[in-house]
Amino acid sequence: MxxxxxxxxxxxxxxxxxxxxxxxxxxxxxxxxxxxxxxxxxxxxxxxxxxxxxxxxxxxxxxxxxxxxxxxxxxxxxxxxxxxxxxxxDGDEQAAHARELTAAIAGWAPWAPLPGVVCVLTVTGARAATGALRPALVLLGALAFVAALTLALRRGPLRAAPRAGLTVRLCAGWLMAYAIGGDALLADAVRGGPDGGWPLDPAAATGLAFAVVPGLWCAHLFSVRARRELVSSRGLAEFSGRSRPLLLATAALFAAGLAVSLTLNQLAYGGESFAGCTALGMLLWLARLLAAHGFARAAAKVLAAAAGAELLALCAVFAGRLPGLSLVGRPVATAVQNWGAGALPAAVCGAAALALLARAAAVLARATAHRDQ
Structure with missing residues (x-):
């Protein structure tokens, strides 16, 4: 410079x-x-x-x-x-594609299934354990999952600057925790509980964990194709016109991979949170894609809004039990009774994912969004 x-x-x-x-x-x-x-x-x-x-x-x-x-x-x-x-x-397009594929296989691709493997081992160990050993195994598995996910994301096309991702990580962690146990807690709270523990959803955890694999490959595909469109475009308007359909196609491809992952894990473990987990998976992928291209602030704001909405709904139900505050929790309780507890994360995460998709279609169509990819 x-x-x-x-x-x-x-x-x-x-x-x-x-x-x-x-x-x-x-x-x-x-x-x-x-x-x-x-x-x-x-x-x-x-x-x-x-x-x-x-x-x-x-x-x-x-x-x-x-x-x-x-x-x-x-x-x-x-x-x-x-x-x-x-x-x-330098080189033709096929040679460049071969080099990129080789670099991916030798670099980040072997780490992509690691979060899902760790999650399956944790679920299996927790189901086999009894007594006080079960929560200890769950806690240990959660820490191992965070470590595995960090390794997979830092080495792959969804890597983002550490200083830009603290809020994103905290909000994503809460949204994941809610997907695993929030629906059951909300349903029990509306019925007057919980009286002790409440059931967790292992299919949500394992389905979202294995969705890291299609998430990384789809992000890699988008990054590679966007760079090629940038080189071959004759102007910024032409590049924007090409990159937006590319983003939508890549998002649809990831949605298909996410649906397959969730379906297979729900067949293995049971569960009824398909819509909410699909919306959450799309939200997390779009947030990480934006953060990887330098737009972590927008991702953090939308994730914080989604996490705050879910937390507020839970707090409203419990606050409605206090004297004189019965009206506070009535809207959430009515919605749960009419549409089920899974309607809340599906609506919240779905709206947030649509907002991030619109933001991504705007900012990822810029040439500067791909200069470091």
Missing amino acids: SDLTSAEPAGARPVKSAEVPRRGGPADPVKALMHRHRELCERAVDPLEIAAGLEAHGVTDRTAARFRHRDVFSLAEELYARVPREDAQ
């Missing part, structure tokens, strides 16, 4: 006011600028380098406006998208 701001690349020259196309000029005002700075654009690893180089050559936001862009960075994004880089020209 410092080289770009201090030295002028070969073949490039400062942009003079006479060289800037004005209204009524050519249909493609960026084309001349793209040819003048082609070497800079081909060598750049992201639009930031192009923006810095343009500013070093005298291109300001006012100049970018005359190229029909709002600022220098927007202009740099289009240049980055339209000029093929040197790394995009």
Whole structure:
């Protein structure tokens, strides 16, 4: 970056006011600028380098406006998208795909099933144990699951900056815990309980844990295809038009893999929380996908809203038992009696997942969202 701001690349020259196309000029005002700075654009690893180089050559936001862009960075994004880089020209597409697949198999792919395996071992041990040994095994298995999930996510295409994921992890942990035991607790609370413990849903835990496998592969597919579309697109508008259907197709593919995982585990362990777990799985995958591409704040806000809504519903039911507060818990109790306890997580997580999908369709269509992938 410092080289770009201090030295002028070969073949490039400062942009003079006479060289800037004005209204009524050519249909493609960026084309001349793209040819003048082609070497800079081909060598750049992201639009930031192009923006810095343009500013070093005298291109300001006012100049970018005359190229029909709002600022220098927007202009740099289009240049980055339209000029093929040197790394995009090395090798053919099949060879690049083979290299990416080999790197995935040798890197993160073997770790993807680990959370599901740990979860199955925990459920099996908890079912076989009795007395005080059972909660100890559950606690140990939960810690092992967190460690396995961390290993799988940090090595794969869903890795995100640690400093950006604390809120995401806390809210995701609560949502997972609610998926495993929240429905039964809510149903017991509406009936006046719980009187002691309440049943957990092992199918929800194992189904979501094994969904890490399709989640990682779908994120890898989206990242690879988005980079290829970025290289082959002739402008930002064309890239956005290609990337949004790609995101929707990838999300649908993950939804299919998630449904298969949940169905197989419900056949093995029983359970009736398919809708709620499907909505939660989509929510967690979209949140992690956004965090991996640098939009952890949006993911954290939506996850916090979903977790807060589920917690508020539980608190409302228990608060409704206090004198004079019976109306507080009545809406939740009525909804549970009419549609079942599973309707709450399905509605909350489904609405949150749709919000994140809309956000992802907007921000992941930008070229800058894929510069570090």
